Amino acid sequence: xxxxxPRLVPLAITILVTQVAIFPNLRLFGVLPDLGLxxxxxxxxxxxxxxxxxxxxxxGFTYDLFLHTPTGLSALSYAICAYLVGSLERGLLRxxxxxxxxxxxxxxxxEGFVFLSVGLIAGVGELASVRALSIEGRSAxxxxxxxxxxxxxxxxVLRSDEPAWRLRD
Amino acid sequence: xxxxxxxxxxxxxxxxxxxxxxTMITLDERADDKGPxxxxxxxxxxxxxxxxGAASNIFGSVGDWVxxxxxxxxxxxxxxxxxxxxxxxxxxxxxxxxxNSENEKFRELxxxxxxxxxxxxxxxxxxxxxxxxxxxVILNKGTEAGISVGFPVVGPxxxxxxxxxxxxxxxxxxxxxxxxxxxxVRLLDQGITGPAEGQSGTKxxxxxxxxxxxxxxxxxxxxxxxxxxxxxCFDSEFPPGIPVGDVVATERQTSGISIIVKIRPYLDxxxxxxxxxxxxxxxxxxxxxxxxxxxxxPQSTSVTDITVGPYGR
Numbered sequence: 001x002x003x004x005x006p007r008l009v010p011l012a013i014t015i016l017v018t019q020v021a022i023f024p025n026l027r028l029f030g031v032l033p034d035l036g037l038x039x040x041x042x043x044x045x046x047x048x049x050x051x052x053x054x055x056x057x058x059x060g061f062t063y064d065l066f067l068h069t070p071t072g073l074s075a076l077s078y079a080i081c082a083y084l085v086g087s088l089e090r091g092l093l094r095x096x097x098x099x100x101x102x103x104x105x106x107x108x109x110x111e112g113f114v115f116l117s118v119g120l121i122a123g124v125g126e127l128a129s130v131r132a133l134s135i136e137g138r139s140a141x142x143x144x145x146x147x148x149x150x151x152x153x154x155x156x157v158l159r160s161d162e163p164a165w166r167l168r169d
Numbered sequence: 170x171x172x173x174x175x176x177x178x179x180x181x182x183x184x185x186x187x188x189x190x191x192t193m194i195t196l197d198e199r200a201d202d203k204g205p206x207x208x209x210x211x212x213x214x215x216x217x218x219x220x221x222g223a224a225s226n227i228f229g230s231v232g233d234w235v236x237x238x239x240x241x242x243x244x245x246x247x248x249x250x251x252x253x254x255x256x257x258x259x260x261x262x263x264x265x266x267x268x269n270s271e272n273e274k275f276r277e278l279x280x281x282x283x284x285x286x287x288x289x290x291x292x293x294x295x296x297x298x299x300x301x302x303x304x305x306v307i308l309n310k311g312t313e314a315g316i317s318v319g320f321p322v323v324g325p326x327x328x329x330x331x332x333x334x335x336x337x338x339x340x341x342x343x344x345x346x347x348x349x350x351x352x353x354v355r356l357l358d359q360g361i362t363g364p365a366e367g368q369s370g371t372k373x374x375x376x377x378x379x380x381x382x383x384x385x386x387x388x389x390x391x392x393x394x395x396x397x398x399x400x401x402c403f404d405s406e407f408p409p410g411i412p413v414g415d416v417v418a419t420e421r422q423t424s425g426i427s428i429i430v431k432i433r434p435y436l437d438x439x440x441x442x443x444x445x446x447x448x449x450x451x452x453x454x455x456x457x458x459x460x461x462x463x464x465x466x467p468q469s470t471s472v473t474d475i476t477v478g479p480y481g482r
Binding site for chain 2: 017019020021022023024025026027031032049050053054057061062063064065066067068069070071072073075076079080083087118119122123124125126127128129130131132135136139
């Protein structure tokens with residue numbers, strides 16, 4: 001885990017800057033994607049649940065600092081989502097061209113569910129609407145479209161001669 | 170000696186992170202941006218602002234192009250509606266000229282404060298909201314220009330929103346269309362006042378009136394198209410007289426006790442590129458000395474003179 005930090009920190013910064021500086025101008029279907037979530041899912045898929053958990057929490061927390069919603073909401077939903085993906089047995093997920101998009105879509109939906117559920121419990125009134133569900137659905141589709149690029153970037157950053165199983169934990 | 174297995178350690182970490190997140194959510198809700206997390210947020214905004222501004226210049230036109238593709242059908246409909254609206258507006262301009270001269274006389278008569286007499290700072294919208302659950306914009310001026318949290322923000326069409334965060338080099342404005350936004354308003358024709366607030370799932374505001382305080386004639390007089398402005402009453406966070414929006418519908422609740430007036434804000438987020446921040450503390454009356462010392466920045470223009478163009482989303 002420690003040896004991953006020098007690669008994951010620049011990756012997290014790049015992802016966050018792209019999310020808050022560039023993507024507000026590149027809305028699709030009227031929504032923004034969750035680049036941090038995609039990167040966290042990609043890290044979890046490649047390195048396992050613990051690196052995904054830490055990466056998702058850190059990126060989500062930093063992203064929360066830019067938002068009006070309570071700080072910690074994105075951190076929690078990214079972390080849980082990455083942990084779930086990282087915990088899946090690799091045998092259950094067959095490699096294929098559509099795997100990143102599938103994980104992006106599924107991750108976006110799970111993250112949206114956690115975000116809305118915890119947000120409602122925390123008393124964020126605007127999350128209790130059909131519009132909120134619609135936003136999460138559209139955002140998950142946008143995530144699915146961008147997932148191959150983000151998975152590619154994460155693969156590039158974490159590329160190593162060591163076998164993947166040795167990088168886990 | 171007890172040793173944690175890999176799966177136990179994972180679960181322990183997951184529990185730790187969930188608890189840390191819930192603690193942050195609770196702290197943030199209680200501190201309301203004034204606690205340590207709020208300070209960290211302002212520092213992060215300050216660091217990211219130059220990058221965000223530069224990226225907005227580069228990618229703004231790309232965003233317009235993407236929006237043009239995905240919103241093509243809606244744009245055609247909007248264009249058709251705008252043509253009709255232009256014709257109606259041309260007719261109204263003639264009436265407005267006459268009304269303006271009358272208005273001047275009334276203002277002199279009643280000594281109503283001119284909104285333009287409040288010190289203002291002109292600012293440019295550098296980017297839109299960075300999240301899906303807030304209607305906000307980032308401005309290119311902040312504490313260095315005297316902008317503080319709570320200051321009202323106006324645009325060419327009227328009320329834009331309220332400053333909710335400010336740092337050196339930028340500030341964040343919660344738009345009038347956000348579900349958490351609230352403002353005390355007055356129905357211009359009827360003189361009825363009350364608190365209007367945002368609604369989840371829609372960009373309209375909701376004005377909740379008690380039917381006990383209104384006569385039947387007053388209720389019936391509220392019709393779609395009635396104009397709404399800030400009233401500046403009840404320690405309002407906004408000075409009086411800022412146009413807010415139009416009435417789109419009225420609904421009497423089944424209990425018959427209250428009447429819901431739905432308001433469509435004048436704010437057009439898509440074309441919002443320049444705004445004016447009013448250096449006016451919430452709850453204060455408009456002080457006489459402020460009316461005499463307008464301290465607008467050199468490049469600022471009157472709100473009604475601002476030329477707006479398409480600006481991303």
